[in-house]
Amino acid sequence: MLKFRSSKPVLVCIAVICASVAGCKKRDPAAPSAAQPASKPTIALVMKSLANEFFLTMENGARDxxxxxxxxxxxxxxxxxDEQxxxxxxxxxxxxxxQRVDAIVIAPADSKALVPVCKRAMDDGIAVVNIDNKFDSGALAEKxxxxxxVGPDNRKGARLAGEYLAKKLKAGDPVAIIEGAPNAFNxxxxxxxxxxAMNAAGMKIVTSQTGYWEMDKANQVASSILTEHPQLKAILCANDSMALGAAAALRAAGRQDSVIVVGFDNISAVQQLMKEGKVLCTVDQHADKLAVFGIEYAxxxxxxxxxxxxxxxxxxxxxPDTLK
Amino acid sequence: MAEVKPGKKTRTRTRARLLPTGVADSVGMILALCALTAIFGLKAKHFFELKTFQTIANQIPDAVVISVGVTFVLIIGGIDLSVGSVLALCSAVMGAVLLRTEMPLPVAVLACVITGLACGSINGLLISGLKLPAFIVTLGMMEIARGATYMITGSRTAYIGSRVEVIAEQSLFGLSLPFLTALAVASAGQFALSRTVFGRHALAVGANEQAARYSGIGARKVKWMVYALCGALSGVAAVINCARLGSADPNAGTGFELQAIAAVVIGGTSLMGGRGSVVGTFLGVCIIAVLGAGLAQIGAQESTKRFITGCVIIAAVILDYYRRRLRASSGAA
Structure with a gap:
């Protein structure tokens, strides 16, 4: 009796694990290179958080x-x-x-901590290409x-968005920045x-705080910033999820008409908001092609x-004009 | 108090039992809340304004609703790590119902709450029925719910817009519908805890499960109900979260479980079970929210924010410990 009772959950567990593994198998075409003809190289794509739409788009682009x-x-x-x-x-x-892959294309979660292991890969004769988040030059030199x-110039992209925003404002207007995770290079x-862009146009940056790339955190930070700075004219967000959070904060505070939101990444949800005039602009760094560029380079x-x-x-x- | 039977003896005894879990315990926390408000009022230019408190009232309802559920879970001596992920799953379901079908909003809200209830019930069944450790079961549910969320949303943020925002825009006496919901949930929670058989049984199970069972309490059923309740409240919180953000975010609620546990423990609920207060939980959520809003308003550095938040959590628990000892010794005398 006791034996039977205790074996039941075990059976359930085994069934669940089997079912989930069977369900996942087709998602992972991890074929070892040994089984392939020697001329055909295997490339490993090592990504950051696949929970993030941006990286998912990147991965799907590579798979296609x-x-x-x-x-x-x-x-x-x-x-x-997760990204940390x-x-x-x-x-x-x-x-x-x-696995003895021929090349590794990597979007590092940390611009320093991944350098040693990539160096080890290179010593083993593996070609390494860095995408998305640039390795720290000091850490590279040390190793x-x-x-x-291979990737976009994030600073240039943000400057483009900032310059576009500056045309809608006048010099001296107070603006706020919501940053990404503090340790991320991009x-x-x-x-x-x-x-x-803001300094060049003579705007006043009243505060700059992190929203950890997340909508809800950005929403809370933006709400507080709005209360503390009643004259605020614009919020610049380091990604679109946070721009969505900031736009929601504006709506709650009833200040959609006086404060402009700027995003980054061009995710699909933000395109809708741009059409409704709730977000001014965003920056597209062509996520679907980023990993592909890295692969081609490798x-x-x-x-x-x-x-x-x-x-x-x-x-x-x-x-909104380029979306039409 | 109105329904207490007449007769002086009964009344004083009931009050003695009611007050400690309700108001008396909260005095310290209310003082702490006032102190925080005063400090930020001095430090920030626009903190001591109605607008600030409106903003905070707009931010906390989802946290309050979830924390009420977690309060009951901690009271029975359990733990629920899945609330944040379940919240994300529920809002993903709500987004999918609204965007992919032409169903009206009430159906979506119902689907959302039922999803939460289902997740909570599964947790409860595994924990009470198979006697599995709550920590592992809810950890598993946390991963399952998050994975399901990514599957449903395709890891994409779904922008819903005005169709769901109407919930946040309803208001009565200047208070928004989500805030009123949170108040209602908290009041009902405190009432259930101190005035109903269910609450008594939950406290008894948390204090000593075996003793509770020997005295004829269906401990398993109580535990199952508490986890199911917690799941359903995650669903309610998901509706509120969706309405506030106007979108279903697949990464919503990350880290919510720990934030909720912190709020509940600050509110004087024991991590060991058997003792707790929903009013305290409400104040705990307020303390964390005031702290977050205040630090953002003075534009504190991220490192400072984390450091101070940690210190306040520990200070609140220390305060609570000493106050309890003080009362225990004076009560014994």
């Missing part, structure tokens, strides 16, 4: 590209649970080294590693870009074995 070029390379795509999970990402790179960065670059490196150089990808300002 691989399907079109299935004869040229195999793809193993992996992501971490640095140690898990290090473990992923180690697994990829053990004597040269990893090419977040810092976007903040700098916003500051460049394939080039594998062929030519040339000394890697950085390559800048396109950033575009998106306004």
């Amino acid at each position: 590209h691989q399907k079109l070029h299935a004869a040229e390379y195999d793809l193993i795509a992996n992501g971490i649970k 999970d640095v140690s898990r990402q290090v473990a992923l790179v180690e697994q990829m080294i053990a 004597k590693a040269k990893i090419p960065f 977040g810092i670059q976007r903040k700098l870009g916003f500051e460049d 394939l080039e490196m594998l062929k030519t074995r040339a000394a890697p150089e950085d390559r800048e990808t396109q950033v575009d300002l998106i306004t």
